[in-house]
Amino acid sequence: MGTTTYTGLSGEVVPCPPRAGTLYDVMELILDRGMVIDVFIRVSLVGIEILKIDARIVVASVDTYLRFAEACNRLDLERDSGSVTVPELFSGQAAKSIGKSKVKDAARSVGESVRSAVGAGGDSDEESEEESQPQRRRRSAARTGAASRRRRKEED
């Protein structure tokens, strides 16, 4: 059976629940690669968008630019800031008004595109079937992982 590992931000190797991890990281292969036979019919994939695979991705938008500028301006280059992470940078006072809500919005919109990519949110029976799946919790945990790390850092 497939196993998936992630090399995390700081280079640590994080074993992931293989099923959930593999699905998100390889959905574009399942949907866009693989054999096609002309005389077969393909089910409609209307509404499927290739998902953004992670909430940390850099999206070229003014919001993201401002987020980076904010983080950049708060860097203390005199100090050895090699160990300062972006979540720490975003956790300060100034970031509370802008940065955090932006990050949360980004995380939510990624979550939404994941949901539409996996076909949820359409009929109500899918909704209930999603609820009954343990993977759903894993997915939510993965989605909010960065945010909760940030929260933990603030509480420290």
Place this chain on the structure above:
Amino acid sequence: MTVTDEGIYVYGIVRAGHPLPPALGGVGDPPGTVGRVEEGRLAAVISQAPPRLRARRRDLLAHQELLLALAEDGPVLPMRFGMVAPDESVIRRQLSEAEDRQLAALEGVAGRVEINVKALPADEALPALVKGDATIRGLREAARRRPSYEANVRLGEAVATALARRASEAGRDIVRELSSSAHAVCAGPQVTGCQVNVSFLVDRGDGAGFVAEAERLARQRQDHVVLRVAGPLPCYSFLEPLPSATPLGA
């Protein structure tokens, strides 16, 4: 197998006699019963297509896991998700018409797996980037001296561009290094936010070592790139007979 209006869902193509994994259902709710349509030296692995089939999470997983389980017992040509044949006779005709080519393609993936590598920007390497990039340091000084919306957008855009460029360069370096230990390399579809998306065809027994090597190379470049490695996978990206295999019709 009874033919329904919905047609027959096809998971993949295997050699005739390839065993079916016990206790694995197909797409649909309840999961479809998995069967085989054999023709000549090939077989299609199938189940009845469920009504209103869509790319649901559960169905994508059923497709993927059945293919992975099948691959334990020999080569599989995975179908793209969602391929449905109108009836069994169409499958039989297809298997018999394309037999030589599909046998060659099966030969090409025998004993091999696909491993996918994606390179993403290392957002958290921002301090390293600012320290090392004179242009960005200059923009940052400008934005601090005379703070303005425009100055911040210019700074942020330069940062985003630089992070993407660093991920792209490091990702390509890693792909180059990994390529020597792969039988074949195939660029994957573009994925938003991914600077590099590449699949490798490697021997099944070398899969774990390949993943470990990818992770080692990523650690060396952790100020430049976040690498996501997935596999072993069904060989979605390597379905054409490889160049080293006998060419079509030869």
